[in-house]
Amino acid sequence: MNERDTEHMLAELKEKENYDATDDFKSADLILINTCSVREKPVAKLFSELGIFNKKKKDGAKIGVCGCTASHLGKEIIKRAPYVSFVLGARNISKITEVLHKPKAVEIDINYDESEFAFKDFRSSKYKAYINISIGCDKSCTFCIVPKTRGDEISIPMNLIIDEANRAVSLGAKEIFLLGQNVNNYGRRFSGNHEKVNFTRLLQELSKIDGLKRIRFTSPHPFHMDDEFIEEFASNPKICKSMHMPLQSGSTKVLKDMKRGYTKEWFLNRVQKLREMVPDVSISTDIIVAFPGESDADFEDTIDVMNQANFEQVFSFKYSPRPQTEAEFFSDVIDSDTASVRLTSIQELHIKQLDKNNASKIDNTYTVYFEELYNDGFISGRSDNNTVIKVKGSEELLGEFKDVKIISIGRTVLTGEIIN
Ligand code: SF4
CATH class of the missing domain: 2.40.50.140 (Nucleic acid-binding proteins)
Structure with missing residues (x-):
């Protein structure tokens, strides 16, 4: 999503201010840092990177901090790094050409509605087009800062998405990649008066585009994986057969503490249905280990789900508390040694499964x-x-x-x- 937001900002800067992208920041007139705040590490890195950019940048060059960390730290960024020219939140990227001319501007309104903003076309790849289908997130997972940085979930009207996909295909893309925090919750809320459609319908309409060969999307939420969605995924030949299913934990108790909205059994049932209906499907996942209160038995449940689901790809992390989240205040914090041991176990099991899965692909x-x-x-x-x-x-x-x-x-x- 950050990559697509960056493309949107570049498109606006190109069209309205005649900027062009460069890989050499020392010659740049404007340095944009588009930040993530899902984990703690990138936030800490922001300030060290800012220091480097400030020291080495061209005289008079501006530095803008954008994205989720901009949303959550706001003015604090300019306090800590006074040479920063502006701060632009993840929900305000359409204002990039405005803040450019407002010294020390801080635009971080998470209620700002960009769902019908007509961004100009610019894509870093000619072959694949990222397309946002919604902004924000309505869930309240207790570990996650995203609803506080990207605001409430609003779907982008279907006609705008179809127009964008048509333009991308006419410019040469044969694959589109639909983006949203919970893509399969698409259509829950629009800001204007629009026909009520869900994600399945959106996929069906997009599939009608001539010249479009492949559709990918991320991330679907396991809670919204109903039969209708899985059946469309299985039967629509333009939908690529890879599914990201963020598990987070295999323990129903931990999932409840995380407010994920599903159980271990529901998750496994959805995996089973997918594997039955699409035998060559590839399933990837995200796992957080050492969430507060995660017992040895809870952790074993995660290992059990990994063994049963046999994920093709696993992105695993140690829990890190994030500001403005419920879990920040949870007691029963897991010590860092235990967290490291659990993370290593997950990663070793994943490598074992990955090697086995890959070996089975020889001659295919x-x-x-x-x-x-x-x-x-x-x-x-x-x-x-x-x-x-x-x-x-x-x-x-x-x-x-x-x-x-x-x-x-x-x-x-x-x-x-x-x-x-
Ligand atoms: S679904 Fe949960 S984890 Fe994903 S962005 Fe929303 S709050 Fe965060």
Whole structure:
């Protein structure tokens, strides 16, 4: 989502202020840092990075801090780093060209409604288009700061999403990637008067676009994975068969403390239904270990879910308390040694499962959409179920679909040869 927000800001700056992006910050007239605040580490890093940028930037260059940390720290950023020119919250990015001309502006209104703002087109990739389908989040997971930095959930009207997808396809994208905090809660609330539609309907309408070959999305919420949604996922040939299902914990008790809205049994039931209906589906997840009160038995439940679900990809983290969240005040904090041991167990199990899953892919054939050129004579892309695959080849393969047979495996990238 931050990547897409950055594209939106670049589009506005290009169109209205004639800016162009550069990779060399020392020659830049404007340095934008688009921040995340989901975990503690990136927040701490912000101030050290700001110091470096300030020391090395061109004379007169402006520095803007944007995104979720901007929303939650606001004026504090300018207090701690007075050379920062403006602070722009995650919910206010449409105002980028306004704050540019307002010294020390702090725009962080989380009630600001950008759901119908017509951003200009700019994408960092020609082949894949990120498209926001909603802003904010209505959930109240007790560990999460996002509702405080991105505000209430509002869906972007379906006609705007379809127009954006049509434009992206006409500019060459064959794949779209729909973004939202809870994509499968789409349509719950619009800010204007719009036809009531849900995520399944949105997927069906987008699938009608000629020239669009693949649709991906993230993140769906396990709570909203009803049968209708899973059946559409299974039967719609344009929907890529990879699903991100953020588990967070395998313990029903911890899930309740986290206010996730589902149980261990519900989660496993949804995984089972998915695997039954889409045998080659790839399922990824997020796991937080050592949430306050997580007992050994609770942690074993998470291991049990991992064993039963056999996730293709696991993003795991130690719990870190975030400001303005309920869990910040929870007692029964888990000590850091226990947290480290649990994280290591999760990561070791994941590696074991990953190696086994990858080994089973040797000699399989996948249709790969090529998107990235390496400088060692290889080019890579993704299969429908999100496996990263590289082959020997050059730029004429970019934006092409080819059938590829896997000849060797690595942890994150498999190597193949084109057979068709
Ligand atoms: S669903 Fe929960 S974890 Fe995800 S953004 Fe919303 S509050 Fe945060």
